[in-house]
């Protein structure tokens with residue numbers, strides 16, 4: 091089988107396709123033929139920086155990706171036999187960009203209902219979970235104004251939906267190029283660009299999804315009593331209270347998110363879809379373009 095492997099820190103173009111034997115089924119394992127994989131910013135960050143994420147430093151070589159969607163083709167003796175032929179979302183932090191994954195942890199496996207597409211389920215990886223963590227942080231840190239940078243991002247659009255358009259003080263910020271996309275994605279939601287932001291009075295919580303220090307500096311100048319909760323920057327030299335918010339994986343949260351998507355209470359932004367062989371192209375596309383939904387890679 092083929093897998094996409096990082097062997098150095100030279101960036102996207104350093105990725106290689108490796109051929110290796112497909113994993114053998116074990117009694118505690120479930121073998122999945124992978125179909126759809128998400129392309130997320132942490133992919134290309136990790137490809138240049140061993141300490142790009144809050145977890146331990148990366149060991150190379152490694153198969154890239156942390157999750158995806160596929161169909162169960164073999165089930166081990168000790169696992170639920172009803173999983174056979176089920177479409178599943180699987181978390182696989184050891185590397186999901188491979189044609190077959192052997193899942194041995196039932197907490198990391200989620201059978202999918204018929205009305206959740208592969209693309210939607212793949213988009214649930216690395217995004218909605220941290221958006222939920224942000225809603226919890228917002229609840230615990232009430233403020234008069236809630237500014238969201240990178241509001242048109244995949245996570246931003248999900249967070250805005252979780253909060254609702256009438257959330258008190260909601261001030262999503264997008265770049266001028268992304269304003270029309272945001273309006274089309276979430277009609278009726280307020281949206282601003284930094285140039286049109288009024289001076290704020292009262293406490294302002296800045297939810298930072300864009301991860302741009304210059305943008306945060308500009309915002310702080312317009313907001314006298316600001317604090318920042320960022321999911322994109324782990325530290326900051328800005329002279330205001332700063333918290334890095336991250337997702338702690340929780341099986342129940344993913345079950346809840348799948349149900350929320352299945353019942354059409356949450357819409358997930360889906361972008362361009364590339365083939366497995368085009369993984370480098372897919373990462374370049376996602377990195378070099380404005381965010382227009384989650385970029386995906388299909389294996390068939």
Ligand SMILES: NC(=O)c1ccc[n+]([C@@H]2O[C@H](COP(=O)([O-])OP(=O)(O)OC[C@H]3O[C@@H](n4cnc5c(N)ncnc54)[C@H](OP(=O)(O)O)[C@@H]3O)[C@@H](O)[C@H]2O)c1
Pocket residue numbers: 130131132216217220239240241242243244245246264265267268299300301302305320321322335336337379380381382383
């Ligand atoms: N802490 C965690 O647990 C966790 C989990 C998942 C993801 N993340 C991080 O969360 C961030 C967002 O992820 P995502 O998948 O939602 O990203 P995404 O869809 O690619 O969106 C990135 C957003 O950042 C904006 N942006 C980028 N550079 C900017 C700049 N210099 N100035 C202004 N805006 C800028 C983009 O605006 P345009 O589209 O207008 O260019 C876009 O809104 C990433 O950094 C990712 O690594 C953290």
